[in-house]
Amino acid sequence: MNLVQRFAAKKTLDTLATGLSALRVTRTPLAPSAAKAPAWIFLGPPGVGKGTYSSRVASALGVPHIAAGDLVRQQIKDKTEFGCKAQAIVAKGDLLPDEMILELLEKRLQDGQAQGELGVLLDGFPRTRRQAQMLALIADTQLAVNLSLRPEVLTAKCLGRRVCRDCGTNFNVADIMLPASNGQPEVRMPPLNPPEDCKEKMEIRSDDNLKTINNRIDVYNSQATPVEDFFREDGLLRNFEISGGIPETLPRLLQALGPFSYLLAERRAQAARNQFAKQMTWVSTQTQKVMSGRTHGASAQSIPLASQSMGKCTAAGNNESLAQQ
Numbered sequence: 001m002n003l004v005q006r007f008a009a010k011k012t013l014d015t016l017a018t019g020l021s022a023l024r025v026t027r028t029p030l031a032p033s034a035a036k037a038p039a040w041i042f043l044g045p046p047g048v049g050k051g052t053y054s055s056r057v058a059s060a061l062g063v064p065h066i067a068a069g070d071l072v073r074q075q076i077k078d079k080t081e082f083g084c085k086a087q088a089i090v091a092k093g094d095l096l097p098d099e100m101i102l103e104l105l106e107k108r109l110q111d112g113q114a115q116g117e118l119g120v121l122l123d124g125f126p127r128t129r130r131q132a133q134m135l136a137l138i139a140d141t142q143l144a145v146n147l148s149l150r151p152e153v154l155t156a157k158c159l160g161r162r163v164c165r166d167c168g169t170n171f172n173v174a175d176i177m178l179p180a181s182n183g184q185p186e187v188r189m190p191p192l193n194p195p196e197d198c199k200e201k202m203e204i205r206s207d208d209n210l211k212t213i214n215n216r217i218d219v220y221n222s223q224a225t226p227v228e229d230f231f232r233e234d235g236l237l238r239n240f241e242i243s244g245g246i247p248e249t250l251p252r253l254l255q256a257l258g259p260f261s262y263l264l265a266e267r268r269a270q271a272a273r274n275q276f277a278k279q280m281t282w283v284s285t286q287t288q289k290v291m292s293g294r295t296h297g298a299s300a301q302s303i304p305l306a307s308q309s310m311g312k313c314t315a316a317g318n319n320e321s322l323a324q325q
Contacts, residue, residue: 021314036140037109038119041126043227044147045220047158049242050124053147056250057257058121062107066111067123072096098131106138129226144231145257146239151217153178153187158213161205164198171202185243192245236308 040061042054051067056239058065075083076090082104105125112120119142128131135141149157152175160174176189194202207216230236240256242249 010221023107032035034231035113036115036138037113039109039135039139039141040119040121041141041144041231042121042123042147043144043224044124045149045154045224046216047154048147048149049157050147051255052246053242053250054121055147057253058322061121063119063121064117065121065123066105066108068101068105068125071100075104097126101125101130102134102138105135109138126227128223129230132230139232141234141236143238143257144228146228146237148239148241149169150178150184150187153189154217155210155213157189158208159210161208162194162202163205164194165201165203167198169194169198173202185241187243188248189245202300217280226269230238235294 040057040063042050042057046048055065072083072086075088077083082100086100087188094130120139122226126135145314156174157172160172162171162173164171171194174189175191176187178187180186180198209215228237234277238256240253
């Protein structure tokens with residue numbers, strides 16, 4: 001059963017469950033599948049800093065940082081079968097179907113689990129409620145962090161983005177200072193200026209203009225509420241407002257996520273226990289093999305040799321005693 005069929009089956013079951021609930025028939029919720037990869041999700045509008053903060057949090061948690069867009073771009077770069085199909089769709093200006101993205105992500109999660117990954121951090125995915133529903137089939141979401149910025153700050157940050165045309169490093173020249181007002185906290189974000197080697201090579205992304213930025217934010221806002229509601233309904237959504245630069249914000253963010261990182265620590269401890277158990281099993285097996293080999297290897301020919309050796313030791317002992325006398 002492929003992902004689309006599984007999603008259709010889940011919708012049918014959900015419909016039945018809704019009907020049972022209306023009839024006041026209780027049902028025991030299914031426990032999360034052990035085969036699903038635990039996932040932490042970072043949501044937020046374009047330019048809020050999802051990539052910046054999610055990659056740093058992933059590093060702190062010791063889990064891989066995954067952006068669906070990066071997976072697709074890598075497939076296109078490698079000219080895989082998936083990449084060729086994706087390139088043909090993107091070249092027409094169309095968006096990839098949810099099914100393609102989810103199947104690619106599912107394979108990445110399965111490969112990671114096979115290599116011992118204890119979880120992943122998803123950057124900017126899902127973007128629609130349907131994607132969130134389909135993601136639930138392949139990942140066990142632990143937490144969805146919803147990053148936010150004051151609208152005027154978000155626009156200024158997007159307009160301030162720069163990229164070095166040589167090394168590809170991203171910078172931001174916006175110097176933002178807004179006083180606290182109407183119950184909103186002060187916002188102080190110093191610029192992330194380029195080094196001397198990159199200063200003359202700064203470029204502005206073609207889509208970083210006011211009209212395009214406002215359109216992207218409007219499109220995001222129209223899709224974001226259903227996604228936020230999806231995770232809020234399961235008690236997984238945590239809102240986090242950014243009000244400073246990376247040095248001030250990252251410690252606050254890690255502190256806010258602290259109570260939820262115990263799940264990862266628990267899985268890491270369990271993985272260590274499983275690894276230790278495997279090692280002890282291997283040691284026990286090897287010991288049994290060695291002992292079995294010694295028992296069955298004591299042939300009739302080896303017994304006299306052993307006796308002769310003992311005789312030599314006895315004779316040597318007698319000689320030593322005589323010498324002492």
